[in-house]
Amino acid sequence: MVPVNDYVALSAVLFTIGALGVLIRRNPLIVFMSVELMLNAANLAFVAFSSVFQTFNGQIFVFFVIAVAAAEVAVGLALLVEIFKSKKNINIDDLNSLKG
Amino acid sequence: MTSDLIIFLVLSLIAVSSALGMLFSKNAVYSALFLALNFVTVAVFYLLLGAPFIAMTQITVYAGAIMVLFLFVIMLLGAESLAPSKALPWQKPLAVLLAVMLAVESIYLIFSRASSSGVIASPNAALNSMDSLREMAMMLFNQYLLPFEVASVLLLVAMVGAIVLAKQEKAGQK
Numbered sequence: 001m002v003p004v005n006d007y008v009a010l011s012a013v014l015f016t017i018g019a020l021g022v023l024i025r026r027n028p029l030i031v032f033m034s035v036e037l038m039l040n041a042a043n044l045a046f047v048a049f050s051s052v053f054q055t056f057n058g059q060i061f062v063f064f065v066i067a068v069a070a071a072e073v074a075v076g077l078a079l080l081v082e083i084f085k086s087k088k089n090i091n092i093d094d095l096n097s098l099k100g
Numbered sequence: 101m102t103s104d105l106i107i108f109l110v111l112s113l114i115a116v117s118s119a120l121g122m123l124f125s126k127n128a129v130y131s132a133l134f135l136a137l138n139f140v141t142v143a144v145f146y147l148l149l150g151a152p153f154i155a156m157t158q159i160t161v162y163a164g165a166i167m168v169l170f171l172f173v174i175m176l177l178g179a180e181s182l183a184p185s186k187a188l189p190w191q192k193p194l195a196v197l198l199a200v201m202l203a204v205e206s207i208y209l210i211f212s213r214a215s216s217s218g219v220i221a222s223p224n225a226a227l228n229s230m231d232s233l234r235e236m237a238m239m240l241f242n243q244y245l246l247p248f249e250v251a252s253v254l255l256l257v258a259m260v261g262a263i264v265l266a267k268q269e270k271a272g273q274k
Binding site: 004007013016017025029030032040059063064066078081090 | 102104108112120123128132138139142148151153157158162170173181182185187188192195198199206207210211218220222239251254255257258261
């Protein structure tokens with residue numbers, strides 16, 4: 001018997017680690033991985049509540065989140081490859097061409 | 101302390117430490133492998149929560165497809181480790197401070213304000229049976245049919261978009 005609050009707290013911790021990764025890392029691939037970690041943390045909270053309320057709605061929502069994450073990663077990584085081909089560098093501090 | 105709680109604590113220790121390992125690895129390949137470990141740990145959490153279908157989807161899609169895609173791109177670009185940048189030197193301590201504040205505040209609110217809305221029992225045999233899966237499938241294809249179709253169109257659009265972006269443009273042909 002695990003209280004549902006423990007699962008939600010674990011989800012919050014994983015989400016925070018993901019947010020920290022987005023803020024402090026300079027490698028866009030690791031920024032992407034941190035975004036995936038945040039999506040995963042949200043999914044964990046969804047499944048925990050779905051289990052408490054004995055319903056499948058949360059699990060089906062997680063299924064859709066996984067589909068959207070897969071689509072996002074496919075397009076995002078293709079964009080990164082394209083940026084690397086044109087600039088030969090993917091450090092996100094150097095991607096400031098739009099700066100006025 | 102029940103065995104469920106011990107399993108939960110050990111698994112959450114693995115999940116948090118693999119997430120931190122992902123965050124602080126110098127080499128992006130190690131980060132990807134730590135993240136794969138984290139995804140598998142979360143899949144075990146899904147099994148404990150009585151969601152075997154989602155656990156298998158997690159392993160197939162996240163730990164399988166998405167991590168392989170990440171590893172391919174890391175090795176293709178040679179972006180294992182980037183040179184440290186000097187831009188925005190104040191950003192890192194500020195980000196750590198804000199993240200610690202976010203974690204402390206959210207955990208404080210979860211444990212002090214939230215009404216304890218229930219406990220999660222260990223999954224019984226009925227929850228892991230075929231009938232339960234069938235019930236979920238009926239719900240997915242009846243109540244959630246339109247989102248399901250939209251998700252399939254979204255995946256098609258993402259596939260076409262990735263192919264168009266990664267396509268080699270031949271000289272003289274735009």
